[in-house]
Amino acid sequence: MTTELVERVRNRLAGESRSADPIALAAAVRAEAGGALSHDAVLDAVRQAQDEFLGAGPLAPLLDDEDVTDVLVSAPDQVWTDGPQGLARASVRFADEDAVRRLAQRLALAAGRRLDDAQPYVDGWLPARQGRVRVHAVLPPIAPDGTCLSLRVLRPATHDLDALGACGVFNAAGARILRTVVRRRLAFLVTGGTGAGKTTLLSALLGAVDPAQRIVCVEDAGELRPVHPQFVSLVARPANVEGAGAIELPELVRQALRMRPDRLVVGEVRGAEVCSLLNALNTGHEGGACTLHANSPAEVPARLEALAALGGLGREALHSQLAAAVRVVLHMQRMPGGRRLSEVAVLQRYHGEVRAVAVWRDGQWTARRSLFADLVREADS
Incomplete structure (x- = not known):
């Protein structure tokens, strides 16, 4: 055609x-x-x-590729995809800048958003019939070189721990650590950068939870799909085109607490919902979990400080809540050979401040291995 x-x-x-x-x-x-x-x-x-x-015009075949996680357009002849092997130039070309702009505006409209000269940027979700795709677009003059379009494909995370181990995400020792964290109901954070595999690992861990335990999960997008008979999902709702009707994560966390969860999970903490989550984990909901953008476990306390400030929680209160609520940090990293569990850290309090201490790194135990053993003994007592 x-x-x-x-x-x-x-x-x-x-x-x-x-x-x-x-x-x-x-x-x-x-x-x-x-x-x-x-x-x-x-x-x-x-x-x-x-x-x-x-639909997505010439980008549709790229979005249908199971290995593609992102489709990025920075010019009519500059279309890129991201996947297991990293960024790659696609053969797709647009006729001109107007074609890119028309597609961006059509996708924005499908997401219930406005994109024009008066509102030159947009962030939204495409309707379910077009797949779970997050669309972001920026028009000139904000993007002086032409319309920029970014599509993030959210594929349900359904791998179990055995499958991830077979893929080389962690070795046998790492698998034993992960199963211990789940079995002993140690509250944990899964950290890492964008595309590091945080959600995939979290979903696998939730699939290993005792089937008799009820998991209530709160997400910005419905990515988590563990194979578990007692998994309940709550998904946030963005505002409509008039800016009304939004239901955000902090409210969903409060609703989740009324649903008799054995384990409370937040798909990703990005703001004030961290306060509600920490409160919940300090009120008897053992084994809770969430994911967090962080470059290393050592950065976790500072990252949570910044997010907690959005909810009015001070530094001292945050560290007090964090020390009592979260036990373990599981750090994922994207490497040339694929995604890996690169570090396991235990959160310890020193002179009123929480620090992440590495107990397992790059497939081996560190000299602080005893800290993890202490956590397991405490959970068993």
């Missing part, structure tokens, strides 16, 4: 004031093709037209 045919179909639909539903698209394609297309060719052209008018 050529660019010229696409434009003719677009103009026909606009002239007839018809929506781009499959029947209207098929009729418009047949009319504009002038009988030159076979039945199979018409069906193929309709599918392409649906991607162009309703």
